[in-house]
Amino acid sequence: MLVSVALxxxxDNPQLIFESMNSTGKDLSQADLIRNYILMGQPTSEQDKLYSTYxxxxxxxFGQQGYADYFDLFIRDFLTIHNKGKICKINEVYEAFKIYHKSGVTNEQxxxxxxxxxxxxxxxYFCKDTDKDLNRLWEELKELDVNVSFPFLMRVYYDYDINKISKADFITIIKLTTSYIVRRVICEIPTNSLNKTFATFYGKIKQDNYITSVLAEYAVKDSYRAFPTNDEFKEKLIVKxxxxxxxxxYILEALENQNHKEPINITRDGYTIEHIMPQNPELKKEWQDMLGVNWxxxxxxxxxxxxxxxxxGYNSELSDSPFNIKQDIKGGFKDSHLRLNDALGSLSKWDETEIVNRVKILANQAVTIWEYPKVSKVDIEEYTKKDKVDIIYSSTxxxxxxxxxxxxxxxxxxxxILSLDVAIKKEYKKDYVAYKVDTNFTDxxxxxxxxxxxxNMPFDSVDDPKELCKDVTNIGHTGNGGAEIKIVTTTDLDAVMEIIKQSLRLQIE
Incomplete structure (x- = not known):
């Protein structure tokens, strides 16, 4: 059915009507709303030019399905870049886009x-880079599925595109970002803060010392944002x-392919993961004897x-056979052309000692694949050195x-408050003491x-069973946030701390 509406x-405002008309019951995508917001109201010739050109x-x-599934996510990342790291909700992208547009930029700009x-x-995201070196790195990043790094990496890509940084520096930053993600996964550091970490990262780059400041910023991260050291990474790899x-x-493929001009692809080439010591809880006697009484x-x-x-490529043939059989059969460890199996063919046994020896070798290899930032203490000190300012308030x-x-x-x-997290900083302001990580979470x-x-959170979001908080959302006050607590000698400080923790958690996550 075709309906024509004459305005x-x-x-009449055609954009408002477009926003509200929805006969299908399916919400209009943020992309549809943004497209028509930019184009509608322009002369027909201008609409045609903007649509066909951009x-x-x-x-x-993006492709038909990609446009439907990911364009809204892209726009959110675009807005994060241009709004100094502020992240909007995915269903609020259109409203945030309109606010950004009111900053004065023209439709075409x-x-x-x-x-x-x-x-x-x-x-x-779609690994369509025309540069093969970059495309391989995007494929790695896609395997890790950490798209929260995109606002940071897209902004760095722009600097590379305009020749502000070299390709070598760009590759270093991408690899370092991949290392940061992998090491944190292995070291079991929660990932729920990564979106904020990457959203605000670019603002910490010193433009006159670009690559060094990126390396230094990664190296100085602490607490829930820490970049695990080599020792921490290797220690976890041994037992993880x-x-x-x-x-x-991804991990096993990277270990196999390091410095290899003929890299394998596990899925494409039909490889599977093999447990050298079998998974079968009822191990054969040969295995029990080899592993010892505490097998x-x-x-x-x-x-x-x-x-x-x-x-x-011979998982079914190897099965839970004794170690010497796994070595000698066709396709076994002695017959394998994979580097990961090189040493396995020459061992006389496979027990706890050999497992630990092998993982230590692989861990040493891993720290050269997923490297720690190569930055000197001097550069870190220079990066962290504050610009000289007059300190007016240094106490109460x-x-x-x-x-x-x-x-x-x-x-x-x-x-x-200070014991909640090592990343918390205390600052003496004119009217209050501020406690902050990125910004104030309590004053x-x-x-x-x-x-x-x-x-520093909306009053309606506070879980306050003892009703300690007062709503000051629309009331002028010196601190930050919509909830105020008056503390006297009879106030339950444990309940106050639970509310403070909520604000800290909101900022971190």
């Missing part, structure tokens, strides 16, 4: 910018259950670790004097007979 140009090539670059960054996104990781194929403990501790895993001396019992409460709160103002505390 009066002097009275929008249609983007649709073709905006569309040129979107088109430019879409090329980077398409190259990265690699087989249960989603990226197990069950050895199997439990090392079965899925990197030291006991390899690749083969300029605040109102507190009664001894209120001062004791403040000191107790101060210790509790405390001093009064003689009480304290005022604000948490």
């Amino acid at each position: 009066d140009k002097s009275q 929008w249609r090539p983007m649709e073709q670059g 905006l569309l040129v910018d979107v088109f430019t960054f879409s090329k980077y996104y398409i190259s990265m 259950s690699i087989y249960n990781l989603r990226i197990k194929n 069950k403990e050895v199997q439990k501790n090392y079965l899925h670790t990197l030291g006991n895993l390899t690749l083969t 001396d300029h605040y109102q004097s507190m009664l001894p019992e209120i001062a004791a409460i403040y000191e107790k709160l101060d210790r509790k 405390i103002e001093h009064y003689k007979q009480h304290l005022k505390l604000w948490v």
Whole structure:
């Protein structure tokens, strides 16, 4: 059914009508709304030019399904780049886009910018880069499935595109980002903060010392943002259950392919992961004798670790055969052309000692694949050196004097807050003491007979069973956030700390 709606140009707003018309019951995509927001209202000739020059090539670059599934995600990343790391919700992309457009950029300038960054996104996510070296790196990143790094890497791609940084430096940054992700997975550091980490990363780059500042920023990250060191990475690799990781194929493939001009692809070439010491809980007597009297403990501790895993095209033939059979049969370890199997063919036994020896060798190899930032202490000190500013406030001396019992409460709160995470910084502001990671998550103002505390989160989001918080969303106040707590001697500080933790968690996640 085709419906024609005639509008009066002097009275009707076609974009508003387009936003509200929805007979299918399926929400209009943010991409559809943005496209028509940019094009609608332009003269027909201008619409045709903008669509054919910019929008249609983007649709073709993403592909029909890719455009439907990922264009909204791309626009969110685009807005994150241009809004100083602020991340909007996916269903609020259109509204955020309209706000950004009101900054004064023309429709065509905006569309040129979107088109430019879409090329980077398409190259990265869909691995369509015309540069083979870069494309291999995008394929690795896609296997890791950490698209939260895109706002950072797209902005760096732009700098590479305009020749601000060299290809070698660009590759170093991509590889370092991959290493950061892999090491954190192995070391079991929660990933829920990565979107914020990458969203704000570019703002920390010193443009006059670009690559060094990126290396230094990775190296100085701490707490939940830490870049695991070589020792931490190797220590975890020895005991980590690699087989249960989603990226197990990626890890083994990278170890096999390092410095190889004829790399294998596990899926394409029909390889599978082989447990050298079999998974069968009822191991054959030959295995029990080889592993020793504590064979069950050895199997439990090392079965899925990197030291006991390899690749083969003969998984069914090897099965849970004794070690010497796995070595000698056709396609066995002695017959294999895979590097991961080189040493296995010459061993006389396979037990706990050999598993640990092998994983240590592979761990030493791993730290050269997923490298730690190569940056000197001097460069780190220079990067972290603050620009000289006059420090006006360095203590609580300029605040109102507190009664001894209120001062004791403040000191107790101060210790509790700072002990929540090593990344927390305390700053003395004109009116209050600020506690922050990226930005303030709680502020405390001093009064003689009480304290005022604000948490930097919406009042409606606070879980406050004891109703300690006051809604100050639309009330002027010196701190940050929509929830205020007045603290006196009878206030439940444990309940206050639970609310503060919510604000910290919101910022970190």
